[in-house]
Amino acid sequence: MSYNLLKGKKGIIFGALDEKSIAWRTALRCHEEGAQLVLTNAPVAMRMGEINKLAETTQAPIIPADVTNMDDLKKLFEGAMSHFGGGIDFVLHSVAMGMNVRKGKHYTEIDYNWNQKTLDISSMSLHRVLRTAWDMDALNEGASVVGLTYIAAQRVFPDYNEMADAKALLEAVARNFGYHYGIRKKVRINTVSQSPVKTTAGSGVKGFDGFLTYAEKMSPLGNASADDCASYCVSLFSDLTKMVTMQNLFHDGGFSFTGVTQAVIDQMEK
Numbered sequence: 001m002s003y004n005l006l007k008g009k010k011g012i013i014f015g016a017l018d019e020k021s022i023a024w025r026t027a028l029r030c031h032e033e034g035a036q037l038v039l040t041n042a043p044v045a046m047r048m049g050e051i052n053k054l055a056e057t058t059q060a061p062i063i064p065a066d067v068t069n070m071d072d073l074k075k076l077f078e079g080a081m082s083h084f085g086g087g088i089d090f091v092l093h094s095v096a097m098g099m100n101v102r103k104g105k106h107y108t109e110i111d112y113n114w115n116q117k118t119l120d121i122s123s124m125s126l127h128r129v130l131r132t133a134w135d136m137d138a139l140n141e142g143a144s145v146v147g148l149t150y151i152a153a154q155r156v157f158p159d160y161n162e163m164a165d166a167k168a169l170l171e172a173v174a175r176n177f178g179y180h181y182g183i184r185k186k187v188r189i190n191t192v193s194q195s196p197v198k199t200t201a202g203s204g205v206k207g208f209d210g211f212l213t214y215a216e217k218m219s220p221l222g223n224a225s226a227d228d229c230a231s232y233c234v235s236l237f238s239d240l241t242k243m244v245t246m247q248n249l250f251h252d253g254g255f256s257f258t259g260v261t262q263a264v265i266d267q268m269e270k
């Protein structure tokens, strides 16, 4: 159902790889709510051409950008502003890559060069995006920026590996840049701490399926889906949340504040 919450708003969506991607689901919801979009992803991620389908459905141009490349980001914002004929109202940062996770390196044995790349792609990229927008004065007054994160930033989930550190850094960047951008232009910057979802990035984590079931049993409302996350992001991009900034917002069916559930106790007693 559409509420026209984003009517007249213009946004950039990073990270739609395929139809399971949280960014993909969010782009569809934003379009449904009346927003105009520009889609972006790393040039290598576009080889499969999947994103073209999303571009067609949402009538959005695609402007490739590697989030670690400042020239790419500048071209992206220039392209988006020229397409929209003005500034940008919202940005979804839905980007992550765990190099050591990918290469199967245990947390106690990480390769530091790969780790630097992980932090650059998954965390400092939010700073790079915000800095580019800041230098170009690309965001409109009251614009909303959302990054996606996971509770491993606060609690230990051993198989989440270096991504736990990466998410802690991402949340810190949202908070700290949120201060400066809030003062300068009432721009709000938040992170959404989402339930596990079976996407390309999500499935990269060891033991993911078992963990997904555990999280489902540990959440009074069950796991939040990618579509649920998309709707939550829409609310954060809308004017209804204009005083929310510098927050890490849990969107996880209650998982983060649950000590144990009857379902988990029953399982242990079997």
Ligand SMILES: NC(=O)c1ccc[n+]([C@@H]2O[C@H](COP(=O)([O-])OP(=O)(O)OC[C@H]3O[C@@H](n4cnc5c(N)ncnc54)[C@H](O)[C@@H]3O)[C@@H](O)[C@H]2O)c1
Binding pocket: 014, 015, 016, 017, 018, 020, 021, 022, 023, 041, 042, 045, 065, 066, 067, 068, 093, 094, 095, 096, 097, 121, 148, 149, 150, 193, 194, 195, 196, 197, 198, 199, 200, 201, 202, 203
């Ligand atoms: N899936 C989950 O369980 C889950 C839970 C909480 C948070 N998140 C977060 O949600 C976000 C989206 O992940 P997803 O689960 O939709 O998976 P996904 O694999 O569909 O999305 C990750 C995206 O990052 C992009 N990317 C990687 N390197 C890039 C680069 N250098 N430049 C530009 N883009 C690059 C990929 O191309 C891909 O589109 C990530 O930040 C992830 O950590 C996911």
